[in-house]
Amino acid sequence: MAVETQAPRPAGRRPSAPSSGAAGGTSSRRRLRRASVPYLLILPTVVVVAAVLGYPLWKLFDISFRHYGFAQIVGGKAAPHNGLANYRAIFDDNFFWTVLVRTVVWTTAVVVATVLIGLALALLMERISRWARLLLTFVLIAAWSMPRVVATEMWKWMTDYQFGVLNYSLDKIGLHQFRSYNWFVPSRPLPGLILVGIVVVWGALPFVVITLYASLTQVPKELVEAATCDGAGPTTVFRMVTIPILRPVLVIVTSLSIIWDFGVFDQIYIMGDNVPDKAFWLMGVYAYSDAFRQGYFGLGAAISIVMVAVLLVVTVFYVRQMIRLGETE
Amino acid sequence: MKARYVASVGIAVALTATACGSSSSSTSASGTSSAAATSTAAAAATSAAAAATSAAGGAATSAAVASAAPTSGGAAVSGAKCANGKLTVWLMSDAQTGWANAVASANASFATAVPGCTADVQYQSWGTYQDKLTAAISGGQAPDVVEFGNSQTTKWIASDALSDATAEKASFDNSSTWLSGLTTSCVYQGKTWCVPYYAGTRVVIYRKDMFAKAGITAAPTTYNELIADLAKLKAAYASTAGFSAFYVPGKYWYFGTAFAADADPNFQIATANGDKWTANYAAQAAALTKWQTLVKTYSKADPNGDEAKQDASMAAGNIAMIYGNGWEEGVVSGPKKSGGDPALASQLGVFPMPSAAKPDSTDVMPSFVGGSDLAVPSKSANQAAAWQWIKAYTGTTAMGLIAKAGAIPNNTAQIALAKADPAVKTAATRTWFVPIAPNWSNVESGGTLQDLFSKIANGTAPATAAAAADSAIATTLNASQ
Numbered sequence: 001m002a003v004e005t006q007a008p009r010p011a012g013r014r015p016s017a018p019s020s021g022a023a024g025g026t027s028s029r030r031r032l033r034r035a036s037v038p039y040l041l042i043l044p045t046v047v048v049v050a051a052v053l054g055y056p057l058w059k060l061f062d063i064s065f066r067h068y069g070f071a072q073i074v075g076g077k078a079a080p081h082n083g084l085a086n087y088r089a090i091f092d093d094n095f096f097w098t099v100l101v102r103t104v105v106w107t108t109a110v111v112v113a114t115v116l117i118g119l120a121l122a123l124l125m126e127r128i129s130r131w132a133r134l135l136l137t138f139v140l141i142a143a144w145s146m147p148r149v150v151a152t153e154m155w156k157w158m159t160d161y162q163f164g165v166l167n168y169s170l171d172k173i174g175l176h177q178f179r180s181y182n183w184f185v186p187s188r189p190l191p192g193l194i195l196v197g198i199v200v201v202w203g204a205l206p207f208v209v210i211t212l213y214a215s216l217t218q219v220p221k222e223l224v225e226a227a228t229c230d231g232a233g234p235t236t237v238f239r240m241v242t243i244p245i246l247r248p249v250l251v252i253v254t255s256l257s258i259i260w261d262f263g264v265f266d267q268i269y270i271m272g273d274n275v276p277d278k279a280f281w282l283m284g285v286y287a288y289s290d291a292f293r294q295g296y297f298g299l300g301a302a303i304s305i306v307m308v309a310v311l312l313v314v315t316v317f318y319v320r321q322m323i324r325l326g327e328t329e
Numbered sequence: 330m331k332a333r334y335v336a337s338v339g340i341a342v343a344l345t346a347t348a349c350g351s352s353s354s355s356t357s358a359s360g361t362s363s364a365a366a367t368s369t370a371a372a373a374a375t376s377a378a379a380a381a382t383s384a385a386g387g388a389a390t391s392a393a394v395a396s397a398a399p400t401s402g403g404a405a406v407s408g409a410k411c412a413n414g415k416l417t418v419w420l421m422s423d424a425q426t427g428w429a430n431a432v433a434s435a436n437a438s439f440a441t442a443v444p445g446c447t448a449d450v451q452y453q454s455w456g457t458y459q460d461k462l463t464a465a466i467s468g469g470q471a472p473d474v475v476e477f478g479n480s481q482t483t484k485w486i487a488s489d490a491l492s493d494a495t496a497e498k499a500s501f502d503n504s505s506t507w508l509s510g511l512t513t514s515c516v517y518q519g520k521t522w523c524v525p526y527y528a529g530t531r532v533v534i535y536r537k538d539m540f541a542k543a544g545i546t547a548a549p550t551t552y553n554e555l556i557a558d559l560a561k562l563k564a565a566y567a568s569t570a571g572f573s574a575f576y577v578p579g580k581y582w583y584f585g586t587a588f589a590a591d592a593d594p595n596f597q598i599a600t601a602n603g604d605k606w607t608a609n610y611a612a613q614a615a616a617l618t619k620w621q622t623l624v625k626t627y628s629k630a631d632p633n634g635d636e637a638k639q640d641a642s643m644a645a646g647n648i649a650m651i652y653g654n655g656w657e658e659g660v661v662s663g664p665k666k667s668g669g670d671p672a673l674a675s676q677l678g679v680f681p682m683p684s685a686a687k688p689d690s691t692d693v694m695p696s697f698v699g700g701s702d703l704a705v706p707s708k709s710a711n712q713a714a715a716w717q718w719i720k721a722y723t724g725t726t727a728m729g730l731i732a733k734a735g736a737i738p739n740n741t742a743q744i745a746l747a748k749a750d751p752a753v754k755t756a757a758t759r760t761w762f763v764p765i766a767p768n769w770s771n772v773e774s775g776g777t778l779q780d781l782f783s784k785i786a787n788g789t790a791p792a793t794a795a796a797a798a799d800s801a802i803a804t805t806l807n808a809s810q
Contacts, residue, residue, distance in 0.1 A: 069809075074466045075489030075707070161631040162642060180571070182633040186780065187787070273635060274456055275776045292460055293774045294805075295484075 057308070063301040070295030079298075086302035095278070096286075096303070102193075103262060103282040110197045111257045115250070117201065118208030125213045137210070144206035152270045155199045159183050159271075184272060186279040192271075193280060199267050204260065208253050215249040216242070248325050255318035259311055283307050409713035411446040416714050417472040419462070421701065422452045423736075424476075427656075431730035435722035442717045459770075462706075466490060471708040473715040476526060479514035479700045480763045480773060486522040487767035492705040495520045497716050502724045503740035510698030510760050511739060517765065524719050525739035527731055528700035529654045530756040531583065532679045534661065539566070539649040548680040552688035559627045562649045569647060576639060576648040577624045579632035579786030580779035583697045584652045585620045590695040590761035592616035592686045599764045599802055606766060606806035608799035610781065617791035619685050624786050632786035635779065641668035652682060654699060655753035656735055681756040695759040700737075768806045777801045 063079075064086055066072075072079040090096045125133050143151075159166045161182045170178035184192040219242055227237050243250075265284035268276050276285055287307065291300025416439075424432055436448045451472070453461065459481065465471055477485065485491050498504050498521050511525030535548065540558070543565035549555040562574040577584060590596045592613050599608040610617070624632070630642070639651045640660040651657070658677050663669030684692035703723065705715040721727065723739055732738040732746040737757060747753075763769055772778065781798035785791050 070484065071488035074463055074485065077489065161634055180631065182631050185633050275774070275779065277776060277780065294771045
């Protein structure tokens with residue numbers, strides 16, 4: 001990936017850099033051998049990544065340029081190249097753009113909520129007593145350790161039209177319109193999308209809170225004290241001291257959240273009774289439905305490639321932050 | 330197919346994980362077939378003999394292992410072989426819970442017919458088997474025998490995924506009297522590609538105690554009687570919040586479409602003119618309006634929900650009638666842990682849904698022929714042995730056991746054996762079926778029909794909703810494969 005925009009200072013690890021001027025160039029063969037060691041060391045990783053990620057990605061790319069349908073996958077019929085037909089089909093389809101925009105808006109809202117609530121909880125954890133912190137950590141870990149499919153199924157039960165405890169409770173506190181309330185009605189999709197968003201935020205919080213809390217513990221007390229002595233209020237301390245120290249981790253957490261939420265699938269699929277209405281489709285469900293439900297694997301592959309392209313943009317920030325972190329160490 | 334999407338979503342996630350691997354083309358499919366391992370034959374034969382003796386209630390197969398005496402159900406030694414001494418069979422879990430003895434009986438006679446080969450029966454769930462099968466076939470691990478919901482077969486046949494059964498047909502027990510509703514789903518371009526397995530039809534399941542409380546003494550036999558009874562029930566339970574005289578979830582397209590099929594005996598959801606499909610719901614707007622009135626007046630079910638939970642809902646109370654498969658009566662009065670209520674066992678009854686088009690006659694409304702077929706994937710390595718297993722499982726002996734378990738057997742000759750209620754058999758006299766179109770399966774899985782009836786249940790004018798659905802159905806059916 002062409003990411004290294006700000007040329008990294010020659011860190012010692014770069015094999016081609018002349019390691020030390022004094023002893024330089026006694027034997028070119030030894031130099032070659034020394035230079036090749038890092039490559040040999042990284043080779044197993046490269047091989048594994050190429051096999052596990054590279055090959056499927058290549059295959060996905062390849063299928064996205066073919067007429068690859070149900071008959072091709074189960075009947076063994078030939079899968080001829082069809083140029084850009086798959087891409088043209090999705091770009092010409094208004095529904096694709098609807099889903100793309102919906103996904104971007106939804107992802108933005110969910111990521112912002114995840115990070116803000118996560119940050120608030122992490123700050124809370126720093127201030128509460130030891131046992132309360134332990135309790136909160138335990139609750140977070142419990143939520144984290146629940147398999148996502150199981151957890152989503154529980155949410156589905158809780159929000160059931162007839163038997164759901166959520167509707168029941170809302171009815172009991174006086175909101176009687178929720179007595180029999182379907183959260184997933186195609187003609188008013190907002191409640192369903194918000195509900196799925198809540199489920200996703202709920203599932204993402206443990207990782208975000210624990211990561212941010214760990215990072216908060218790294219804020220040196222002396223810095224805070226010094227700032228306070230210089231007359232900074234709590235808000236200023238937070239803005240000028242805490243946030244700059246948290247920033248690298250915040251960037252990573254945000255990037256990862258975007259990547260995960262952009263491709264969300266399980267929550268929508270399960271809560272939509274395995275046949276989510278098109279009004280609730282986000283990109284992940286869209287690609288799955290075209291490929292596996294309708295049998296248009298070529299189209300599904302093309303949609304996935306578009307998703308990969310969009311996520312690559314986000315990855316740029318993530319990788320850049322990782323490189324910066326590497327430099328400061 | 331029977332809309333029995335059990336909450337088995339877990340596998341769906343596993344499937345997305347296998348998606349990348351499944352693209353590894355088809356080259357390895359035939360590679361494993363050549364290794365016909367005869368070394369395991371002896372071991373397999375002994376275990377088969379054990380299976381034969383333990384299959385109580387089966388045919389007289391227990392002594393047949395050594396003598397190879399020809400009996401009914403294809404128990405003669407056939408000469409078929411299978412690789413690695415194993416034949417992989419995918420059945421839906423209905424067989425496991427409903428008629429395991431029929432499976433055991435078939436396995437026993439299969440062991441006689443194909444010595445040295447044991448049938449490995451693996452149970453699947455409706456919600457995910459097609460995705461699993463796609464992955465298995467494309468990964469070169471095709472099972473040898475597969476059960477299909479009868480509205481799903483055409484897609485697989487048209488994709489060359491199944492083997493031609495035309496030549497084998499005559500050798501199956503009762504093949505001359507196979508149920509027409511199932512046979513239709515197996516015939517494509519003049520050839521037979523699968524074997525009918527069993528069928529089910531839909532009836533009205535009702536609460537006798539609620540009928541009594543409303544002063545109704547007998548189940549209705551005409552549509553007008555039904556409507557009158559519904560009004561009485563609604564009045565008698567006026568003070569019960571959330572009471573449904575007739576519980577109909579909005580997405581229940583099997584019920585809604587029955588009204589269309591009732592109004593026009595020649596109704597097809599879609600018809601083809603050459604290669605061009607057009608859908609026909611809009612022409613039946615009047616019939617759909619009757620369904621809408623019934624739902625809006627007497628149902629408190631979720632207009633945006635589906636019928637998956639209707640049995641549990643009926644068991645929970647406040648529901649006088651539902652429209653469902655004959656066997657759903659047993660689910661409503663089933664064990665509490667599976668959502669039923671055993672206390673209702675004596676309070677449930679069934680009657681065929683009367684015709685709404687002739688509201689004063691005792692004609693029944695056409696019922697969707699739900700059911701299953703058995704097929705052999707074209708990539709199965711054990712074609713001959715697979716047909717032998719299907720022969721045993723659809724043989725007169727095993728079919729008799731299936732019928733006694735409550736399902737409708739695959740042929741009319743044995744239909745009298747069916748334990749099913751007379752109402753179920755009456756309902757089976759008028760039936761409708763989905764179009765035989767390669768892309769039909771995509772219409773079902775795309776949610777178009779659910780959406781149509783959900784809209785109608787929510788109050789959209791049937792003509793408007795039907796016109797939109799017709800155009801969506803036609804687009805899907807006319808899409809290139």
